[in-house]
Amino acid sequence: MSFLSCAEMLTYAHEHSCTLAQAVLRSDLAESRLTEEASRAQMRRLWQVMQQTSRDYDPSRRSRSGLVGGDAAKVEQAAAQGRLLGGAYLSAVTAEALKTAECNACMKRIVAAPTAGSCGVLPAVLLPMAQEGQASDEAICDALYVAAGFGQVIAARATLAGAEGGCQAEVGAASAMAAAALCYLKGGTAAACAAAAAMALGNLLGLVCDPVAGLVEVPCVKRNVVGAVNAVACANMALAGIDSSIPCDEVIDAMGRVGRQLSPDLRETGAGGLAATPTGRAIARRLAAEAGGV
Numbered sequence: 001m002s003f004l005s006c007a008e009m010l011t012y013a014h015e016h017s018c019t020l021a022q023a024v025l026r027s028d029l030a031e032s033r034l035t036e037e038a039s040r041a042q043m044r045r046l047w048q049v050m051q052q053t054s055r056d057y058d059p060s061r062r063s064r065s066g067l068v069g070g071d072a073a074k075v076e077q078a079a080a081q082g083r084l085l086g087g088a089y090l091s092a093v094t095a096e097a098l099k100t101a102e103c104n105a106c107m108k109r110i111v112a113a114p115t116a117g118s119c120g121v122l123p124a125v126l127l128p129m130a131q132e133g134q135a136s137d138e139a140i141c142d143a144l145y146v147a148a149g150f151g152q153v154i155a156a157r158a159t160l161a162g163a164e165g166g167c168q169a170e171v172g173a174a175s176a177m178a179a180a181a182l183c184y185l186k187g188g189t190a191a192a193c194a195a196a197a198a199m200a201l202g203n204l205l206g207l208v209c210d211p212v213a214g215l216v217e218v219p220c221v222k223r224n225v226v227g228a229v230n231a232v233a234c235a236n237m238a239l240a241g242i243d244s245s246i247p248c249d250e251v252i253d254a255m256g257r258v259g260r261q262l263s264p265d266l267r268e269t270g271a272g273g274l275a276a277t278p279t280g281r282a283i284a285r286r287l288a289a290e291a292g293g294v
């Protein structure tokens with residue numbers, strides 16, 4: 001019983017007088033045949049890995065290309081010096097998104113949520129909540145089920161792959177999942193969670209996949225920050241009672257259609273967007289020459 005629409009997911013929760021997290025958990029149990037205890041243990045494990053990735057972050061590490069690494073530490077330092085805008089939570093969200101995405105570029109262990117390229121978005125909005133004592137591990141696991149529910153519907157109705165749908169399918173989907181999770185964690189209704197997800201995905205519609213030199217580094221790492229900050233803004237709007245003008249399922253369907261309309265150059269081939277800029281091409285040539293021992 002996996003949900004094929006957000007509407008179905010919300011209707012199930014309403015008709016069974018359960019939370020959105022419970023609705024997704026039950027759907028997971030029906031699919032996986034796991035016990036509730038085993039499913040929750042798996043989710044707790046994913047959350048532990050997200051926390052461990054952040055703890056293990058090493059600012060001195062650089063990615064294979066040398067383009068990525070150390071930026072999360074810069075944000076933390078600037079925040080500690082009071083030089084940044086947006087308050088402590090937003091600074092922490094920015095730093096955590098960079099940390100996890102940098103770790104991915106540096107081949108460290110991450111949770112693909114929903115993909116490796118977009119792995120920084122979901123932990124970025126959740127880790128500061130836990131660090132500030134605003135959410136227990138169990139509450140965060142519930143929020144992760146909510147995120148998984150929306151991710152599953154996006155996978156079923158559209159795609160989660162940059163090669164198929166562009167970056168809107170990766171960072172956009174991660175942002176929608178994070179917005180719903182955050183809204184849930186802050187006590188938002190199921191309808192508010194769906195609105196948060198719809199607004200987050202809608203805001204990133206059309207985002208192209210254009211990795212420089214074909215590496216999940218530039219622009220991927222910084223796009224994780226955009227996905228996370230967008231998730232916070234959309235969760236806030238939903239919590240304030242703002243609805244999405246377009247229902248979540250229709251936004252997801254639109255994302256799938258836009259993905260199919262994107263030129264192949266803008267779907268992970270590294271042939272368009274930032275990858276095709278003079279600097280992007282020069283980086284690709286340099287890396288190719290280095291790999292060839294030239």
Ligand code: SF4
Pocket residue numbers: 117118161162163166167168170171208209210211215216217219220221223268
């Ligand atoms: S630009 Fe492409 S490879 Fe990079 S995060 Fe987005 S979808 Fe993934």
